[in-house]
Amino acid sequence: xxxxxxxxxxxxxxxxxxxxxxxxxxxxxxxxxxxxxxxxxxxxxxxxxxxxxxxxxxxxxxxxxxxxxxxxxxxxxxxxxxxxxxxxxxxxxxxxxxxxxxxxxxxxxxxxxxxxxxxxxxxxxxxxxxxx
Amino acid sequence: xxxxxxxxxxxxxxxxxxxxxxxxxxxxxxxxxxxxxxxxxxxxxxxxxxxxxxxxxxxxxxxxxxxxxxxxxxxxxxxxxxxxxxxxxxxxxxxxxxxxxxxxxxxxxxxxxxxxxxxxxxxxxxxxxxxx
DNA sequence: CTTATTGCAAAACGTTTGCAGGTTT
DNA sequence: AAACCTGCAAACGTTTTGCAATAAG
Numbered sequence: 091x092x093x094x095x096x097x098x099x100x101x102x103x104x105x106x107x108x109x110x111x112x113x114x115x116x117x118x119x120x121x122x123x124x125x126x127x128x129x130x131x132x133x134x135x136x137x138x139x140x141x142x143x144x145x146x147x148x149x150x151x152x153x154x155x156x157x158x159x160x161x162x163x164x165x166x167x168x169x170x171x172x173x174x175x176x177x178x179x180x181x182x183x184x185x186x187x188x189x190x191x192x193x194x195x196x197x198x199x200x201x202x203x204x205x206x207x208x209x210x211x212x213x214x215x216x217x218x219x220x221x222x
Numbered sequence: 223x224x225x226x227x228x229x230x231x232x233x234x235x236x237x238x239x240x241x242x243x244x245x246x247x248x249x250x251x252x253x254x255x256x257x258x259x260x261x262x263x264x265x266x267x268x269x270x271x272x273x274x275x276x277x278x279x280x281x282x283x284x285x286x287x288x289x290x291x292x293x294x295x296x297x298x299x300x301x302x303x304x305x306x307x308x309x310x311x312x313x314x315x316x317x318x319x320x321x322x323x324x325x326x327x328x329x330x331x332x333x334x335x336x337x338x339x340x341x342x343x344x345x346x347x348x349x350x351x352x353x354x
Numbered sequence: 355c356t357t358a359t360t361g362c363a364a365a366a367c368g369t370t371t372g373c374a375g376g377t378t379t
Numbered sequence: 380a381a382a383c384c385t386g387c388a389a390a391c392g393t394t395t396t397g398c399a400a401t402a403a404g
Contacts, residue, residue, distance in 0.1 A: 092378055092383055113369080128386045133369060135384095151281035151332065154368055167326060180320050188316050188333070194299060194308075195346070196337035200283065201320070205328035214327075224358050224403055245394080260361045265394060267359095286393060360401065370391065377384070 091142060097135040099124055104136075104145050110156040110166075110175040148175060150202060165201035171210030178203060223270060231256055232267040236277050242288040242298075242307040280307060282334060297333035303342030310335060 103116045111119075117132045136157055139145040148156040150168045156175055165178035180201060189196060206214060235248045243251075249264045268289055271277040280288040282300045288307055297310035312333060321328060338346060 094377080094384060096385070126386075130370075130387075131385060134371095137370090147283070149281075149283035151279070151287075155283075167324070167328075169326065170329070176326075178324055180324075184316060184320050188312050188320070189335070192299070192310055192312075192335065193340035193343075194301065194335070194338050195343040196299075196335045197302070198336040200332065200334040200336065202332040203321070203324065203326070203328045204330040204332065206326050208325040211325075211327040226359060226403080228360070258361070262362075262395080263360060269395095356404085358401105358403075360399105362398090362400105364396085364398105366395070367393085368391100369393105371389085373387090373389105375385085377382100379380100379382085 091138060094135075096120075096124065096127060096131050097138070099127070100132055100135040101139060101144060104139070104157050105159045108159060110148055110158055112154045112156050114154065116157065149200070150175065151204075163199070165203065167203040167205065167207060169207035169210055170204060171206045171214070174207060176207055223274065226267075228252075228256065228259060228263050229267040229270070231259070232264055233271060233276060236268075236271070236289050237291045240291060242280055242290055244286045244288050246286065248289065281332070282307065283336075295331070297335065299335040299337065299339060301339035301342055302336060303338045303346070306339060308339055 099120050100116060103120050104111065107115065107119060113129070113132050113136055116136070117127065117129050120132065121127050136145065136147075140147050140157075143161070146158040146161060148158050148166055150156065150166070153168075158177075160177060163182070165180045167176045167178050168174075169176065178201070185199065185201070189199070205211075231252050232248060235252050236243065239247065239251060245261070245264050245268055248268070249259065249261045252264065253259050268277065268279075272279050272289075275293070278290040278293060280290050280298055282288065282298070285300075290309075292309060295314070297312045299308045299310050301308070310333070317331065317333070321331070337343075
């Protein structure tokens with residue numbers, strides 16, 4: 091893989107926006123530093139960075155892919171309240187325990203919680219019977 | 223929700239094709255019994271059946287959604303060899319253990335293994351250094 | 355008679371790709 | 380100079396939507 095200004099910029103953005111940005115968000119922010127940048131290039135570079143193992147792809151059902159600079163394996167919580175994705179550091183021992191006894195040869199493992207983050211859960215509790 | 227021939231047919235297909243069919247596959251098979259059926263109707267009905275809790279949606283990263291007639295919670299194994307999706311019956315106690323201590327209020331939980339199913343793993347072992 | 359549901363076609367969405375020109379090594 | 384990378388725009392595959400017509404209650 092050859093050096094390219096655009097690819098390094100994309101990499102920087104994934105690191106700077108450490109809240110699991112989408113390709114579109116990365117594009118938007120990166121364009122401030124490189125106005126000629128195109129969205130196709132962002133997608134292409136995200137794909138090569140994922141393939142090179144420098145970035146991880148985070149897929150949430152029904153949503154555009156997000157990208158994560160944290161390389162160590164972890165799960166994610168998708169908050170249906172605010173739409174944010176939070177990291178979940180799950181006990182690898184327990185995950186391995188889950189895996190145990192399952193057939194086949196597993197290369198990756200996706201664990202995603204869907205629900206409310208701590209802030210949104212607290213807010214929902216404070217105002218149980220909402221507007222109307 | 224009103225009765226409709228199309229919706230019941232879609233439901234039947236999800237039950238008959240118990241291997242996690244995609245909307246397209248359901249459409250294809252259902253058309254044999256109802257040639258006028260349209261793909262849009264299949265999508266609309268799958269959405270209402272999921273919302274009504276009669277069918278579950280199975281999302282695998284980078285793939286069209288699949289649909290599952292098994293309502294009890296379980297995980298999935300996506301085989302990168304043959305492309306099939308298998309059910310994974312994971313110990314709910316261990317899953318709850320994983321969940322424990324995580325912040326927020328979780329309403330659903332996606333656990334997906336990516337790798338090779340038993341058959342494909344065996345085949346890969348038999349022929350380690352493939353063609354060429 | 356009212357309103358949910360349909361088929362159709364068009365559009366929305368996120369993403370990939372072909373190409374001609376520009377960059378890196 | 381060779382290979383890779385870019386911007387652009389067109390195309391892709393999946394899914395949703397607006398509409399006028401049809402079917403259910």
